[in-house]
Amino acid sequence: MATAELSAHDLIAQHRPTLDEALEAIRTRAYWSPHPEHPKAYGESGSLDAAAGKAAFDAVLNTRIDLGQPGTDGWVGGEVSPYGVELGVTYPHPDADVLLPAMKAGQAAWRDAGAEVRAVVCLEILKRISDRTHEFAHAVMHTSGQAFMMAFQAGGPHAQDRGLEAVAYAYAEQVRTPATAEWSKPQGKRDPLTMTKTFTPVPRGIALLIGCNTFPTWNGYPGLFASLATGNAVLVKPHPRAVLPLALTVRVAREVLAWAGFDPNLVALAAERPGEGIAKTLATRPEIRIIDYTGSTAFGDWLENNARQAQVHTEKAGVNTVLVESTANYKGMLANLAFSLSLYSGQMCTTPQNLLIPRDGIRTDEGPKTYDEVVSDLARSVDGLLGDDTRANALLGAIVNPDVKARLEAAAGLGEVALASREVTNPEFPGAVVRTPVIVKLDGTKPDDGAAYLSECFGPVSFAVAVDSAADALALLRRTVREKGAMTVGAYTTDSEVEREVEEVCLEESAQLSLNLTGGVYVNQTAAFSDFHGSGGNPAANAALTDGAFVANRFRVVEVRRDA
Template sequence: MTSTDSAPATTPLWSGKIFDGTWRASGGGTMEVTAPATGEVVATVGVAGAEDVDASVAAARTAQRAWAKLGYDERARVFIKASALLAADPDRIVRWLVPESGSGQGKARFEAGLLIAELNEAAALTSEPYGELLRSSKPRLSAVRRVPLGVVGVISPFNFPAILGLRSVAPALAAGNAVILKPDPRTPVSGGLALAELLAEAGLPEGLLHVLPGGSDVGEALVAHPDVPCISFTGSTPAGRAIGTAAAPLLKKVHLELGGNNALLVLPDADLDAAASAGAWGSFLHQGQICMTAGRHLVHVSQAAEYAAALAAKADALPVGDPTDPANALGPVIDERQRDRIHSIVTRSVEQGAVLAAGGTYDGLFYRPTVLTDVPLDSPAFAEEVFGPVAPVVAYETVDEAIELVNSSEYGLSVSILTGNAFAAWELADRIESGAVHINDQTVDDEAVAPFGGSKASGTGGRFGGRASLDTFSEVQWVTAQAQIERYPF
């Protein structure tokens, strides 16, 4: 038994409630949260409705004005305290990530570390210069400064629920905004309520952060609300398109972090054993349920069979099972719908000519890590984002052909180049259409200090990380001042 087997014995503050600065019941009643690995009920949370969105927006607008007037050091203090609390007890998040999202324990602890880094970066963001002096053709002071947007709506996903919520929540708060967070209903604790509990304990003033678990009606109300000028959404590309369409008539600032079908390019001079290790991590980590997952392995024709065999051996060796057992490297996919979609993509691709080298089977929600070879370019395993533990291997003959294959996807999130000549790969990066290119590393990577985001169908509207977060969660205001009132010929 481990501390992550199930929910704590004591009843959490948030049990059966939503958060608006205080823990309270909602008009929508409650819902049970189940562990995908076992079907066990691990928590009961409140269910918000559209009326809760209205109440939260009104309260957030009021609280935000006072928060924006605080000195940067007072705002920073909250994030520093939250970081210290989590560093002292990462299990306060890990204990929910493992059962609720099906995270392996290593992945869950890694995610807790990302939260600590994000909180530290948010503290630093409060003291960033908020503007600059400009030259002017007139005898005056001319400056541009960043001002808060007001209320930021955040809609976060299930896969890395804690960090993909906090990476919007923390910088938005640091920039002087209030935030309304709607976590995925499958992961409302690790994706929202546990974060609210942490920040409240760290001294975040009441009314600045609201956590509203619920269904699509809550997200739709948040997107449509006239007093929420910014929406930050992380999720699938189809859902992002729908949000962008709904927000466009309201002229909202919309930040969309969407899907990916990321290429891992193995050049002919790469160490194949090391490449297979990177490829396995990139495709199978957290059951492949990551937007940055390596979805297409492009290997030179002379090495494709050897690489695929090494990758398949690693897939076959990975233990899959209940993630509360530390021996299991991989846990379950999130639900039956996702499992069936993964299996459909695998089966249809095999029917079109792909060869199953490993996996392709499941037990309940536990899908075996899968390797496909000889994958046709028009098969779903190559053309679509699988969002599961599937590694399609495709052979190429020339580097030019490989670059065309990399760029052939509608997505542009993350690309990996594995090679013995890193400088040559750096030059290749100029030809790649992607928000990130990692040389001699796999595709799954993120740091709180780095600007993260995609191009093409992988996202639009801004970046997460470092100063880029300030651009995303603030507005530019131009201010001028001169000693005398300007006289004009009228």
């Protein structure tokens, strides 16, 4: 690191304590975060407060974000906020034949800096992003359609947590092997054989991050920081509807890299022309050796099958199930489920889709409830939660794109509607498409209904699936996870045998299970440093955020040995 104002030592002194806390957190998996969740926590020590963050966001609208990248052959843009605002921002479009070689130029110096310096440079990037959390919150809100508070938290501190978690795993993985070793093998009466060995983590090449529409930062940061921290250059290809949050991220990363004396081209943006499909072109370039992707199963499968030169990490689609067998807290269960179905209009890869409920009803602390009662009580809970339009807007956000709206509208035709979706007006953003969730009754024994509940219906659509028994529910859960994958599974039961069986299904089919949630933690939310996001072991995703496997193959270790 060559800048006068800065030494590697200073940066390590500044960030090493945070890195150490992160390393401890992934080991204990207790609660920890260095990134405040409350908007009012920002505005001190260099961070932007609410007004300054809003002003920074407003100032970027209708501008060109010129990142100073080599190989820019034009400017592209066209994002329209789900809240109805045209962002008017344009971004560099890459000439890959120029940009990719330029991204490799700085890689040897980045590699030679070593794992610790790379980690603290990544932490400095995260720190500067954290300081701009209010600005990022608006950028995430106006690309994903999340309501402001969710965009603030999930797009800000929670995304930064996931990035930091990836840095911690990447660092830990690289230092498992020492930098040097002295090796001395006894040879009986003769002198021992002795060797001096060095071990250097080396990057695979250039990593490609393919961002998603709904969680551009939260789903993007793990791959971005895992690749960068392991020595790779990273090309960021955002979803065309959600470029801004990742363009701002790339800008900060390039600033920090240059400031720390490294080549800013280690991180670059690849925005695309409408309908260009640049991800396919980039993903199969020989320079691209790592891919991180969040999005549709179809394109995730395409990447896995075609980008054979790369390590491909995919988070695709699953069908998430909640098994409702019995509960000791009926009201808590209903409130918890209602919130999970409503948050961000169900546009989370972790939102429950299928609620499996015995057709003969369930036992509760309020006495037995029939299938119909459970479904209508849940519908009433959702209605109650979203009855006030201000609260509804704050929870639901906006429908992210026309496809989700079309699926929501079609869902009402799939069965008996237990809870109809309604339009909510957003007084601040009249252009926003805001909808409450629909709940549709289906029959788990009817093959026609299976076509619906065994497909992912991304958006505010849930199916109350009547099943004959707990055993049938378990069998359907197993089939769903095995065939369709699941990011989350939930279960409500007071029966220890059913609990054991649902755990066994999840262990055998590799699905993450939340049991009897009735408080302020929801099946569709995970906390970095403690919860795994996905398992990487069922069809919904081939990787988990974040574990050793997520980072271990992003670099290789080169050994050089000499006679001592």
